[in-house]
Amino acid sequence: MEHDGNGWVSCDLGHRHWGRHGAAGLLIADLGRGDDPWILLQHRAAWTASGNTWGIPGGARDSHESSAEGALREAGEETGIGADDVRIGGELVDDHGRWAYVTVLATLVGPVVLVPQEESAELRWVPATRVTELDLHPGFAATWPVLRERLVDGG
Template sequence: MVGIGDGRHTHPVEHDGNGWVRCDLGHRHWGRYGAAGLLLVDRRTPAGEPLVLLQHRAAWTANGDTWGIPGGARDSHETPAEGALREAHEETGIGSAAVRIRIGGELLDDHGSWSYTTVLAELAAPVTLVPQEESAELRWVPVPEVASLDLHPGFAKTWPILRQRLAAPT
């Protein structure tokens, strides 16, 4: 664990994962230790139609002005789920108490020396969305409408697989 302390206590260094890297495939990515995002689904809708939380990324962000899921760089001490939950909280205000991670609910997009993990989760309690500076908008989107949006390239690539996983029983 990377940390700071007085020899008796070690504290993780927050945001030590921030930074650009080049993966084995030659792509430039944000996240020195990889990245993770939270694909949050709300099945508690009156019509019974599942909704997923999407983030319209601010224009100044990497692949800005596209739609994706809340996420970002993982810190050195974080699991993918911990990083996804932290990023989701930072970008949407949703706390981990309102979320239930699905068992086996991770999809790894592996680029060799860098990877992005999508963590699938269910909304377990009502939430109030609080968009932060990285978000132009946060929106609950019906699953059939997701592909009609201008999606972040990485999310667009994995969406067909993620959609199948969302359809599977929890």
């Protein structure tokens, strides 16, 4: 059932979220640029949910997808990065009850060419120590401290 995840839902915390079966995103770290990992960030197009903020490529999961499958599909659609370009590591689940966002951690395994699509105003590699200098998507901002620690610990 392709794209059966598109749609708004309310979680147990009373928030409205995109993704009938939850959502997933791919946090891609490039570890080959020195001591500090570089993170691929997406400047979300103005028309998207929480538009004009920075986050990771991601979106609604379809009913048949695992978190990693959904995150990889969304990253491919939004950046041109495919499953062969990354190595999947751990996951961080932000569970709101009846809805969850799963951040799938990945490391880049070789050079890539970024291909921004309509949901992206810009794609940019950012040193992990400078991520918080950007206007972050609220959900990403809330989980970034834990995600940053996981990067330091190796996933």
